[in-house]
């Protein structure tokens with residue numbers, strides 16, 4: 001398939017991309033979290049094409065992206081909790097799950113009777129949704145299982161030739177996908193941590209749980225089907241290293257051939273071969289911003305078959321960083 005690349009999109013090109021979506025095409029676009037792969041969320045066939053382009057299991061539901069939170073009631077049975085969340089966090093990196101209305105096809109929701117709704121703050125995303133005139137179903141624009149794309153180059157690498165168009169832009173500001181909270185159960189529950197933290201959600205809703213699947217291996221039926229699949233994985237295998245810095249540095253010194261992910265100030269490790277920093281130790285937002293692109297950089301080094309990563313702390317946005325890294329590592333944590 002020929003893929004158009006709108007590297008620095010003009011207003012006209014965004015209108016054209018909106019037309020493509022409306023008429024059943026697939027268009028990748030930047031958001032503040034990661035790049036998305038969009039299709040018309042009201043068109044069951046168009047949404048089904050997303051699964052094929054990503055190589056994604058079709059029971060893993062998609063998030064629908066809206067230009068304005070007031071549109072949500074057309075597609076979901078909104079609640080007072082949703083209104084409070086929308087007022088505080090939308091547009092922005094928060095996705096809310098509610099009971100869906102009939103108009104959203106079940107191919108979009110993986111057969112579930114709920115729908116995930118997000119209002120991205122990125123101006124290109126917003127302009128594209130307005131140009132399409134329909135809600136846009138969009139997963140992250142990576143091949144299934146790969147780290148989510150945080151740059152246009154990542155999207156080109158994974159999706160060129162597989163979709164109708166790619167809209168470029170700068171690197172994703174946040175770097176990890178949106179926080180997902182479900183309002184479909186008894187108590188609001190975070191299914192995927194992101195830039196909006198559980199603490200911040202609790203400032204708006206009296207009670208918010210965090211799913212045990214966020215940092216654990218989940219036994220039983222997951223609330224979010226995406227939690228079942230191996231995720232965010234570079235080609236090499238990943239192991240998280242937990243423990244004192246000096247122990248970690250000594251362990252890595254013996255392994256020049258392995259990839260190493262550490263923090264910006266870790267001078268001793270950074271001086272070793274094949275090492276990269278992913279942000280400041282005490283600044284989880286800087287880690288979120290870099291993690292996926294660093295994991296992808298190791299895919300360009302064919303001799304690397306094993307990557308070791310220093311464990312991030314789990315406070316605030318750190319919970320999202322740890323969640324992604326734990327999945328990239330397939331729950332493989334080594335204590336030193």
Ligand code: TXA
Pocket residue numbers: 031033034035036037060061062063095097109112114115116118120138139140141176177178180191223224225226227
């Ligand atoms: O930041 C983001 O959310 C990005 C950008 C593009 O907006 N999108 C994104 O989509 O991360 P995706 O498809 O990669 O992840 C969506 C997650 C999946 O884990 C899926 O299982 C879950 O949301 N999900 C979607 N609808 C759901 C529903 N009705 N119930 C439970 N989980 C749902």
Ligand code: MG
Pocket residue numbers: 139140148
């Ligand atoms: Mg994804």
